[in-house]
Amino acid sequence: MNELVFFINKALISGAVAGSIYAIGAVGVTLVFSIMRFAHFAHADQMTFGALIVFFLTALFPGAGAALGIPTPLLMLPLAMLATSVLAIGIDKAFYKPLREHGVKPIVIVIASLGVTLMLQGIIRLFAGTSSRSLYIEESKAIFRLDLPGDLASRPLVITEPQILLIVFTILAVFGLHLFLNRTRMGKAMRAMSDNPDLARVSGIDTNKVVMVTWVLAGCLAAAAGTFLSLDVSLSPDLSFFLLLPIFAAAIVGGVGHPYGAIAGGFLVGYAETLSVFNWSVLLRPINHWFPEWMEIPRNLSLVGTEYKIVVPFFILVVVLIWRPTGIFKGKVI
């Protein structure tokens, strides 16, 4: 049973954490894509930006959360969401909108978003340096160890506070997004614009406002994902670069422009990544005696070494691009 607990800790929970981060990121990317039709490369840096704002605010008021009984970073998250949304709208106004109105090809805006990525990275490192730091400044990360009943296993299930927060947030965000897109006027207008931007204009929908709301959503989700990831691990300015590929892979796997697909894609990529670096020999050990003498279980039975983790999302991406470029779910092609 210890092995199973190990599997749950190292594979199921880790996969859910990675999957949640990728899902939230991919939803942001996919929303921006479905409204403005370009792959927004600077999304991951908006995550870092959001987390950085949380860090600064937490450093300024380290005890604020304790008064309410929640971690201070969580208290600061709404402010960071606001700041990131404002940043996203500002970037759009300054850099993307003029290009869009000039009628350039989408790929030119993609290049501009790479330029924005560099600018953000430069600024973030200029102010925050390159070292990584913990978001828990005066508090400590709560770690929950759940002992299994009886003598089933001597090891406990381990889950940390930020992991629980992240998973809860993901569920709430998915639910909220669903309601927003299907029940509100603005949400429906977003779907309409994603479906047929010309007809949306003809119907009298204020497309500029839709664009703005999209950036607000993307900014909020980015700030949240960045903060939860930094809470779970630590805040490092390099964060974004390693998130970029899995997030885009998730968005494409789910079919760009489909928010629900992006969520599924995020968890698919997250679990694929976790399970392929998971050492499966641990699970085989209890049934070792079933194997013949000569068949020794290797000590390491993972699909790829952890150093090649980055290959997994790329591999999935390429397979999906070959096999079904519009994503694993059937649906519209943009």
Place this chain on the structure above:
Amino acid sequence: MSLLNATQVEGGYGGMNILKGVDMAIDKEDIGVIVGPNGAGKSTMLKAIFGLVEVNGGDIQLRGQSIANLAPNKLVELGMGFIPQEKNIFPSMTVEENLEMGAYIKPQETARMLEKIYGFFPPLKEKRKQPAGELSGGQRQMVAMGRALMTEPTLLLLDEPTAGLSPLYMQEIFDRIVEINKAGVGVLMVEQNAKQALEIATKGFVLASGQNLYTDSGHNLLNDPEVAKSFLGG
């Protein structure tokens, strides 16, 4: 004062003028039909009226007020509706959501108008929860028309509403257009099925190479041997 009065309209895409001085006038009780060969600029004219193509010469007036180069959402507020030639629905949204989008600028009217449109196009009521992209061609056209009617426009522009429809559906659509017109909505439409369209037209415009070739009543155009020979297939 006509409802819509376009005089010597010039305009086109990216600096190239497709329209080279087109005149058109429509009144509240009119059904205007634009016919002409492919590439004549019929769709471009409708788009120019609806602010989707830049107008760089002449003027377009709605009830005497210039509307040239106004943004489409302003025109919707002024009581105009436009049904593009193709891609005129939101395919992944349900029928009802398509209609709701039509009333985007008048959210408080949505419920009342939905009832009205469902009364006008009963098949849509049955399919209200179905994605519009899954409907048949004729029903899609109903969704497209319903969407444009949600704001109760006083002037409706339609680009080839019967393209690709079976004759049965075509007649149905034309009947509906007449009905809409009877209810006090000026109609201006482009049609490939020129003969049938001119039958219901009070005004006909023959366009070629971005210019007016003939302008007359629908009846007269139908009976004009020149027009019949060149544009109505003999």
Place this chain on the structure above:
Amino acid sequence: MLAKLFDKYPDLPLRELVVAALVLVALLFVFLSQGNAYSLRMLVEAACYAIIALGLTIQWGYGGQFNAGVMGFVALGGFCAMSFSMPVNTEFWNSDLPGRLGQTFLWGLVGIALVVAVSQVHRLGVPKKLRTILTIILALIVWMVFRSLFDPVTSAIESEVDFVGGLGMPAWIGWLMGGLLAGVVGYFIGHICLGLRSDYLAIATLGIAEIIKAFLKNADWLTRGTATVSPLPWPTPGPGELGFIWARSLYLVITAVMIVAIFYLLQKAYNAPWGRMIRAIRDNEISARAMGKNIEKRRLEVFVFGCVLIGIGGGALTSFNGIFDATGYLPLNHTFLVLVMVILGGPGNNLGTILGALLVYIIWVMSEPLALWIMQLFADLGSGAFGWDAPDNLSSRALQARVFVIGLLIVLVLRYAPKGLMPEKLKHIS
């Protein structure tokens, strides 16, 4: 006076002359302020970058394809330059390791054959779903078995003979092979992505670049990984024999000859029917398709050709640096800097790209001391006037300022000079 000159000769290429003069002035400034040896080194590096930039200008300028993974192809070129030019590791070849390595690769081939065979069993009447599942399971098993065979061999290589070593060939062969390898990888990426939305290519190339780097960094048996390989031999006599100035000058001559040759070929290709077709496809895909052109094939040619040049340039650059360090390939230096060179110089304009490469590289190299100087100035002012404490790591922060500047440059050029300093001269094809 200048105006008169141009009145008299209206055909004088004004823009070209101004940009070239700008480059010359910048160059002169570097030579005067930094000395000959330093400036020559910078010039050789700039020349290598120019070759890389020419590769990207073909892809982006001629073909409208955005390759966001230039770094990966540069690294492939560098890897080949290292592998082919390093001396032969006799210890490795005299051991039983090459045989064992070969054997594992053979088993790998057998495994691939097996997987391919199983992927065809639907022809024998096996349902397609079952076939897919079988193939995937088999592929996973084959992969695991291959890994369990391969890992001991590579660890043995690392512990017994350090790494496999090189092939002892001249460096230029390594450069050419680098071009070839980059072209092959480019072929597969292009094959998958060129027919899809244009952003997919950007994402895929960005990913492949990181993967190439991850592989080179972790394949210690092949590249010594983070331990790096040096010194890499030059195709010309090294500084040990000739001194820095002459050795670098000679290297510069070689790269200059390469640039001239590539430039000549590109100009010819640009004006040949092939080049016209490429531009027709870029400018109006629909009408080109209607004219019955084989768009996919032409596109792939453009992309592969560009990758080849990037690989060659990467080889030359790595040889010149004298060290193969997989971690030294950075998106900022080897992808985005090249991108700025191309979009600033003028995508699709070969001369513009070369001048752009020189200019941007000079600015890039000089910006570090300049940024440091400015930051020092501000720090001094701050501490003098307000008693601020200057941040301790000014130099690393100055580096970050460069990241920002490169990004800013990209968005500014796209917005205000989308065709670069020297726009592509479009001759109208009648």
